[in-house]
Amino acid sequence: xxxxxxxxxxxxxxxxxxxxxxxxxxxxxxxxxxxxxxxxxxxxxxxxxxxxxxxxxxxxxxxxxxxxxxxxxxxxxxxxxxxxxxxxxxxxxxxxxxxxxxxxxxxxxxxxxxxxxxxxxxxxxxxxxxxxxxxxxxxxxxxxxxxxxxxxxxxxxxxxxxxxxxxxxxxxxxxxxxxxxxxxxxxxxxxxxxxxxxxxxxxxxxxxxxxxxxxxx
Numbered sequence: 001x002x003x004x005x006x007x008x009x010x011x012x013x014x015x016x017x018x019x020x021x022x023x024x025x026x027x028x029x030x031x032x033x034x035x036x037x038x039x040x041x042x043x044x045x046x047x048x049x050x051x052x053x054x055x056x057x058x059x060x061x062x063x064x065x066x067x068x069x070x071x072x073x074x075x076x077x078x079x080x081x082x083x084x085x086x087x088x089x090x091x092x093x094x095x096x097x098x099x100x101x102x103x104x105x106x107x108x109x110x111x112x113x114x115x116x117x118x119x120x121x122x123x124x125x126x127x128x129x130x131x132x133x134x135x136x137x138x139x140x141x142x143x144x145x146x147x148x149x150x151x152x153x154x155x156x157x158x159x160x161x162x163x164x165x166x167x168x169x170x171x172x173x174x175x176x177x178x179x180x181x182x183x184x185x186x187x188x189x190x191x192x193x194x195x196x197x198x199x200x201x202x203x204x205x206x207x208x209x210x211x212x213x214x215x216x217x
Contacts, residue, residue: 012063012089017050019068019093020084020102021075026166027107039107046082048102058087067092075101110164115116130165132188133157 004146024043031037046055050068057064066088071074072095079101081089105117112130135154142152151157 012065013057014065014067014092015050015054015057016067017052017053018048018102019046019066019070019079020047020048020104021079022047023105024105025105025107027109029109030107030113044078047104048080051079051083051088051214054083054088055086063089065089065092069094069096071095071099071101072097073100075103108165110166112165130164132158132160132163134163 009102022045024045025039026041027037027039029037037072046052048068049143050066054064054066064087066083072078080090080093083093103118107115107117108130109115112132114127114129116127117126118125134153135157137154140152140154143149
Protein backbone atom coordinates (compact mmCIF):
# COMPACT_ATOMS: atom_id res chain seq x y z
CA UNK A 1 0.00 0.00 0.00
CA UNK A 2 1.16 3.55 -0.75
CA UNK A 3 0.69 6.56 1.50
CA UNK A 4 -2.52 7.48 -0.34
CA UNK A 5 -3.95 4.01 0.22
CA UNK A 6 -3.50 2.83 -3.34
CA UNK A 7 -2.26 -0.64 -4.09
CA UNK A 8 1.07 -0.60 -5.89
CA UNK A 9 0.93 -2.71 -9.03
CA UNK A 10 3.33 -5.58 -9.52
CA UNK A 11 6.39 -4.51 -11.56
CA UNK A 12 6.61 -5.93 -15.06
CA UNK A 13 9.47 -6.52 -17.48
CA UNK A 14 9.14 -5.59 -21.14
CA UNK A 15 11.19 -7.71 -23.54
CA UNK A 16 11.89 -6.35 -27.02
CA UNK A 17 13.33 -8.90 -29.40
CA UNK A 18 12.93 -11.36 -32.22
CA UNK A 19 10.27 -14.06 -32.38
CA UNK A 20 11.01 -17.02 -34.62
CA UNK A 21 9.98 -20.55 -35.41
CA UNK A 22 12.73 -23.13 -34.99
CA UNK A 23 12.30 -26.31 -37.02
CA UNK A 24 14.55 -29.12 -35.83
CA UNK A 25 15.36 -32.09 -38.05
CA UNK A 26 17.84 -34.91 -38.08
CA UNK A 27 19.42 -36.71 -41.03
CA UNK A 28 22.40 -39.00 -41.34
CA UNK A 29 24.30 -36.45 -43.45
CA UNK A 30 23.57 -32.95 -44.69
CA UNK A 31 22.51 -33.22 -48.36
CA UNK A 32 24.66 -31.86 -51.12
CA UNK A 33 23.24 -29.20 -53.50
CA UNK A 34 20.41 -30.75 -55.51
CA UNK A 35 20.33 -33.91 -53.43
CA UNK A 36 17.11 -35.10 -51.77
CA UNK A 37 17.24 -36.12 -48.13
CA UNK A 38 14.50 -37.61 -45.96
CA UNK A 39 14.22 -36.46 -42.34
CA UNK A 40 12.32 -39.11 -40.36
CA UNK A 41 11.18 -36.56 -37.78
CA UNK A 42 10.66 -32.81 -37.57
CA UNK A 43 10.07 -30.73 -34.43
CA UNK A 44 8.68 -27.19 -34.43
CA UNK A 45 9.46 -24.89 -31.50
CA UNK A 46 9.01 -21.26 -30.60
CA UNK A 47 12.39 -19.56 -30.84
CA UNK A 48 14.16 -16.24 -30.96
CA UNK A 49 16.10 -14.50 -28.19
CA UNK A 50 13.17 -12.23 -27.31
CA UNK A 51 10.58 -15.01 -27.17
CA UNK A 52 12.83 -17.41 -25.27
CA UNK A 53 13.75 -14.74 -22.70
CA UNK A 54 10.10 -13.82 -22.17
CA UNK A 55 9.04 -17.44 -21.69
CA UNK A 56 11.89 -18.05 -19.22
CA UNK A 57 10.89 -14.98 -17.17
CA UNK A 58 7.24 -16.08 -17.16
CA UNK A 59 8.25 -19.50 -15.82
CA UNK A 60 9.98 -17.71 -12.93
CA UNK A 61 6.71 -15.99 -12.09
CA UNK A 62 7.65 -12.59 -13.54
CA UNK A 63 4.97 -10.40 -15.15
CA UNK A 64 6.54 -10.16 -18.61
CA UNK A 65 5.38 -8.39 -21.76
CA UNK A 66 6.84 -9.05 -25.17
CA UNK A 67 7.14 -6.52 -27.99
CA UNK A 68 7.97 -7.75 -31.47
CA UNK A 69 6.46 -8.65 -34.81
CA UNK A 70 5.38 -11.81 -36.61
CA UNK A 71 3.79 -12.49 -39.97
CA UNK A 72 0.14 -13.14 -40.70
CA UNK A 73 0.73 -16.83 -41.34
CA UNK A 74 0.43 -20.19 -39.63
CA UNK A 75 3.89 -19.78 -38.09
CA UNK A 76 2.76 -16.54 -36.48
CA UNK A 77 -0.34 -18.26 -35.11
CA UNK A 78 1.87 -21.02 -33.70
CA UNK A 79 4.29 -18.74 -31.80
CA UNK A 80 1.52 -16.51 -30.43
CA UNK A 81 -0.34 -19.55 -29.11
CA UNK A 82 2.89 -20.88 -27.59
CA UNK A 83 3.59 -17.52 -25.90
CA UNK A 84 0.06 -17.34 -24.49
CA UNK A 85 0.30 -20.85 -23.07
CA UNK A 86 3.67 -19.90 -21.59
CA UNK A 87 2.16 -17.02 -19.63
CA UNK A 88 3.64 -14.21 -21.74
CA UNK A 89 1.63 -11.06 -22.39
CA UNK A 90 1.95 -10.73 -26.17
CA UNK A 91 -0.41 -7.78 -26.52
CA UNK A 92 2.36 -5.66 -28.07
CA UNK A 93 3.38 -8.24 -30.66
CA UNK A 94 2.39 -6.84 -34.04
CA UNK A 95 1.48 -8.78 -37.19
CA UNK A 96 2.31 -7.91 -40.76
CA UNK A 97 1.42 -9.23 -44.20
CA UNK A 98 4.58 -7.80 -45.77
CA UNK A 99 6.92 -10.47 -44.40
CA UNK A 100 6.72 -14.02 -43.09
CA UNK A 101 7.37 -15.00 -39.51
CA UNK A 102 11.05 -15.57 -38.81
CA UNK A 103 11.94 -19.16 -39.61
CA UNK A 104 15.05 -21.23 -38.90
CA UNK A 105 15.63 -24.82 -39.94
CA UNK A 106 18.22 -26.38 -37.63
CA UNK A 107 19.76 -29.73 -38.41
CA UNK A 108 22.25 -31.77 -36.39
CA UNK A 109 23.82 -34.82 -38.00
CA UNK A 110 25.04 -37.83 -35.96
CA UNK A 111 28.63 -36.56 -36.12
CA UNK A 112 27.53 -33.33 -34.37
CA UNK A 113 27.57 -30.98 -37.37
CA UNK A 114 25.10 -28.12 -36.84
CA UNK A 115 23.63 -26.55 -39.99
CA UNK A 116 21.12 -23.70 -40.03
CA UNK A 117 18.95 -22.44 -42.89
CA UNK A 118 17.49 -19.00 -42.22
CA UNK A 119 14.09 -17.85 -43.50
CA UNK A 120 13.28 -18.48 -47.14
CA UNK A 121 16.92 -18.24 -48.18
CA UNK A 122 18.50 -21.17 -49.95
CA UNK A 123 21.97 -20.65 -48.53
CA UNK A 124 22.76 -23.02 -45.69
CA UNK A 125 25.37 -22.18 -43.08
CA UNK A 126 27.37 -24.68 -41.08
CA UNK A 127 27.48 -23.14 -37.62
CA UNK A 128 29.87 -25.59 -36.05
CA UNK A 129 30.28 -29.13 -34.84
CA UNK A 130 29.66 -30.65 -31.45
CA UNK A 131 32.81 -32.23 -30.11
CA UNK A 132 32.37 -35.82 -28.96
CA UNK A 133 35.01 -36.94 -26.47
CA UNK A 134 35.60 -39.69 -23.93
CA UNK A 135 37.78 -39.98 -20.83
CA UNK A 136 39.92 -42.83 -19.59
CA UNK A 137 38.48 -42.49 -16.09
CA UNK A 138 35.02 -40.98 -16.47
CA UNK A 139 34.28 -41.53 -12.77
CA UNK A 140 36.87 -38.86 -11.91
CA UNK A 141 35.00 -36.09 -13.75
CA UNK A 142 34.10 -33.17 -11.49
CA UNK A 143 30.52 -31.88 -11.68
CA UNK A 144 30.33 -28.10 -11.81
CA UNK A 145 26.54 -27.88 -12.04
CA UNK A 146 23.70 -29.32 -14.12
CA UNK A 147 25.36 -31.00 -17.15
CA UNK A 148 28.69 -29.18 -16.88
CA UNK A 149 31.76 -31.20 -15.93
CA UNK A 150 35.49 -30.53 -15.71
CA UNK A 151 38.17 -33.10 -16.45
CA UNK A 152 39.86 -33.01 -13.04
CA UNK A 153 41.87 -36.22 -12.72
CA UNK A 154 39.90 -37.97 -15.46
CA UNK A 155 42.71 -37.33 -17.93
CA UNK A 156 42.80 -35.48 -21.21
CA UNK A 157 39.71 -35.77 -23.45
CA UNK A 158 40.06 -38.12 -26.40
CA UNK A 159 38.06 -38.11 -29.61
CA UNK A 160 35.13 -40.52 -29.36
CA UNK A 161 34.48 -42.17 -32.71
CA UNK A 162 31.93 -44.69 -31.38
CA UNK A 163 29.32 -42.23 -30.09
CA UNK A 164 26.78 -40.31 -32.17
CA UNK A 165 24.45 -37.38 -31.56
CA UNK A 166 20.75 -38.21 -31.47
CA UNK A 167 17.91 -35.69 -31.34
CA UNK A 168 14.49 -36.16 -29.76
CA UNK A 169 15.56 -38.79 -27.24
CA UNK A 170 15.41 -38.85 -23.46
CA UNK A 171 18.40 -40.24 -21.61
CA UNK A 172 17.56 -43.63 -20.14
CA UNK A 173 18.47 -44.28 -16.55
CA UNK A 174 20.74 -47.24 -15.80
CA UNK A 175 18.84 -47.89 -12.57
CA UNK A 176 16.24 -50.66 -12.29
CA UNK A 177 13.48 -48.91 -10.35
CA UNK A 178 11.75 -52.16 -9.29
CA UNK A 179 14.96 -53.68 -7.95
CA UNK A 180 15.92 -50.47 -6.15
CA UNK A 181 12.47 -50.24 -4.53
CA UNK A 182 12.82 -53.82 -3.32
CA UNK A 183 16.25 -53.07 -1.89
CA UNK A 184 14.92 -49.94 -0.19
CA UNK A 185 12.12 -51.97 1.43
CA UNK A 186 14.63 -54.56 2.63
CA UNK A 187 16.85 -51.87 4.14
CA UNK A 188 13.82 -50.22 5.77
CA UNK A 189 12.72 -53.51 7.33
CA UNK A 190 16.24 -54.24 8.57
CA UNK A 191 16.45 -50.76 10.09
CA UNK A 192 13.11 -51.26 11.86
CA UNK A 193 14.23 -54.61 13.25
CA UNK A 194 17.51 -53.17 14.53
CA UNK A 195 15.73 -50.16 16.05
CA UNK A 196 13.28 -52.50 17.81
CA UNK A 197 16.13 -54.67 19.09
CA UNK A 198 17.97 -51.63 20.46
CA UNK A 199 14.78 -50.41 22.14
CA UNK A 200 14.30 -53.80 23.80
CA UNK A 201 17.92 -53.76 24.94
CA UNK A 202 17.42 -50.33 26.46
CA UNK A 203 14.31 -51.50 28.31
CA UNK A 204 16.18 -54.54 29.65
CA UNK A 205 18.96 -52.29 30.97
CA UNK A 206 16.43 -50.01 32.67
CA UNK A 207 14.71 -53.01 34.27
CA UNK A 208 18.05 -54.42 35.48
CA UNK A 209 19.05 -51.09 37.02
CA UNK A 210 15.72 -50.78 38.82
CA UNK A 211 15.98 -54.31 40.17
CA UNK A 212 19.52 -53.70 41.43
CA UNK A 213 18.32 -50.53 43.16
CA UNK A 214 15.64 -52.51 44.99
CA UNK A 215 18.19 -55.00 46.42
CA UNK A 216 18.60 -54.26 50.16
CA UNK A 217 22.06 -53.20 51.22
